[in-house]
Amino acid sequence: MTRKRFGIDIDGTVTCPTSLIPFINEDFSLNITLDDIRQYDLSEALNIPAPHFKEWFDEKEPIIYANSPIAEGAKDVLLEWKEQFQLFFISARKTHLLQITEEWFNKQDIAYDKIELVGSHDKIQAATEHNVDIFFEDKHDNAVAICEELSIPVVLFNTPYNQDPVPEGVVRVDNWIQAKQWVHDWVSRT
Template identity: 65%
Template sequence: MKEKRFGIDIDGTVTCPTSLVPFINDAFSLNITLEDIKKYDLSEALNIPPDKMRDWFDKTEPEIYASSPLAEGAGAVLSKWQHQFHLLFISARRQHLFDITETWFKDKSIHYDHIELIGSHNKLEAAKQYEVDIFFEDKHDNAVMLAEELCIPVILFNTPYNQDPIPKNVIRVNNWYEADSWVNQWCKTKEIVPLART
């Protein structure tokens, strides 16, 4: 019986956060790695004019999403969780990208109970609507807002662009195996605890 409802971001969370990097390097004649992206806003992080970055992203978005690799451990952990939890994917992607998104999930054999493309980074209303018990995210301010407004644990996947301080109920993990370890502990105790490092 599935009881817990998991809200899960897609980009940089289920997909590898490096997905954008080859496309950025090719389009802007750069030679960066993920470590060079210290801010979530790519225009600010790479000192590229916002309009130029937006135009490029709008054109390239479908190709990026169609070819994004899975984040480390995402396939194995989500495959395990599909039998235990409701998996509700809530993304800032826009609705016209639904078919590409759904095809990617099928190609990667990722089970989903629902995919919600809200076209905005404000996931609070969707998280409330679907009554999620825990959220998985890579965007720092999203993680903090969801944790504080909904009083739920939020798993924040560690990246160079989300290093600001976090409140107690936002838990940093380096990969999906660490997320799974924390969820196992949380399901047993229902307490917000720091991830035990081995």
């Protein structure tokens, strides 16, 4: 039997969605929490001019990614899944961050079949190339597009910034334990 292939976003999914907040608070003299972020575009959410925020993010990105905490429950679930499924981590990170990303995965002791940094939020081509059967995401429009374009289920990790309605086929979960349960049920049905 062929092992199912999982496409998994990294930031805000495998890493804790609060990863950027300490850096934002320090560098922009803010005192925000995840609950304060109601949209994915942080420059807009925080009322910081987009060019300024992009410059800041480009500079801080390697430090943030090297130090991102892992999402609660992710490690145990991913270690268990590695025995049963193929894991393809597909991220919008830029390709020059591959070494930092691989080092983070090694430090966290998370095995993978492939890490692909696509450099944009459009993950459909990579998901298609890796022939994934299901995708895990935190960005609302990515989840919807992947589900609709590829006709595969997408597990969307709930955050304050992704609360727009979702179509059938996009399943919301609050944590990795719920994702694991949903996947168990889904595998039983397929």
